[in-house]
Amino acid sequence: MLYDISLHMLYAYDAPASNARHVIRLMPLAIPGRQELIAGSLDFTPSPEERNTFADFFGQPTTSVMLRAPHRRLDIRMQARVSVEARPVTGTSTLLKRLPQELAALWSLGAASPHHLAGPSPRAPDTSEIADFAKDFARPDETVRDIATALCERIYHEFSYDGDATHVDTTPQQAFRLKRGVCQDFAHVMIVALRSLGIPAGYVSGFIRTIPPPGKERLEGADAMHAWVRVWCGDDVGYIELDPTNNIPAGTDHIVVACGRDYADIAPVVGVLKGSGSQKIEQGVDVIPLQ
Template sequence: MKYAIRLKITYDYPSAVSDARHLLRVRPREGAGQTLRKIAVAITPRPGEHARERDFFGNAVDAIAFFTPQTELTVLMEATVTVERVPPPLAVTPGLVDVAEDALAARDADGASPLHHLGPSRRIETLPALTAYVEQTFQAAARPAGEAVLALTKRIREDFAYLPGSTSVGTSVTEAFTERRGVCQDFSHVMIAGLRANGIPARYVSGFLRTEPPEGQPRLEGADAMHAWVEAWLGNDIGWVGFDPTNGILAGDDHIVVAVGRDYSDALPIAGAFVTAGPQATDHFVDVVPIP
């Protein structure tokens, strides 16, 4: 599937900002069935410094800095992306115990290694009730790891209410799990925490969903903004596989990956520091249109 993608992020500051530095992760990734055909990133006002690089997890990063006062910031990303993912063979994935053992035996040290996605991180905490919730799901029936993770994905979709505005960017795993409500970021963090506590490596994915569903299919939740889902590591042969707990499905050709990491902190579309006074106003606009 081929898509035209447009992302616009704006910030308005009540007083002039000086000495600002930001890291942008807005460029779609390449690989794993995803091809970047065309990309343009426009930043207004023009930064005093602008460098392109990749972070530890292989995400494309624009490092920018401003040295003159500014009262607003606009980031506009426009891209053409092709997504052609082969459905993963969940029925022939190893068992849960085998996946956990293979993860602990891994010796790779790069950003894709399962070892970096097994323990707590800045936004992922261990919660005994959540650990038991996932363990109960896994014990419901003997099945390969891939099918067990998909069952957890569907259970979260059934048990949790998608309620935009009910949580904030700082909502913890404990709060989201206890309240059983939130948005895609919350559900992804809950699922990641539960998987890791049960020995399955899991990482956070930030990206886009197609805005217009195929004819006769329901519109996916979370398509109006940047979306988040989970990738679980299912052994040495299959590796990372995407699961969308917000919609209870596998991540397929409707999902466009931008960044991955241990949690939301590693995949923020914009992060940084600046000097100003007072609050700030921000807005995100996303449009993902299939190209015939």
């Protein structure tokens, strides 16, 4: 699939802000065999006094900007053309009972190592309630892929999508108790559950194309940033990606921006500034298929 993607984020401040430093992860990745970034641009108004691009721990391009002068609003615009290919899962997924041996035999600590995704992380800590929930899936003679797929389906059916129930700082435990939330919450709950079973799992941030109901026009700006889960299924298969919000494997409608342990590693925009009062944030995303 070939897509044109555009995103607009507006930060409006009650009082002028200054000395703002932001780290931005909004540009889709180039992933060999999965996703090609054909062209892309990232623009800011006002223009930052400093702008740098660097690779984060996971080797992903990241933009850092500094705006020293007072400003009452910050506009961020991203445009990209991306080609996404279907990547079938090949190989045989490891049985859960054999996964510890495969992990122990893997010495690499490179960016793609599952060891980084095996233990608790800042936004996906060990949670006894979620671990108890996951025990139903602790079937040693089943494959990791089958267990992860079943857990994805369970979250989809037992949790309700509710954009007003949670916020960006809601913990997995809080979302689990509510049984409500958004894609970020469902991804974090699934990650914590999988890790409690000894299965390495991480957070994927990106875009998803939304398809309007039959007979309805596609609404401009109705698409959204999205989150889903990557799961390490052993040496033979490697990683698969599952979307618990929609109970589907991530496919050609999923465009990857960044992968990390949890949301804290790869938040789309994070930073600090000097100011007072509150801020208002608006966002619009268009994911337009070209073929």
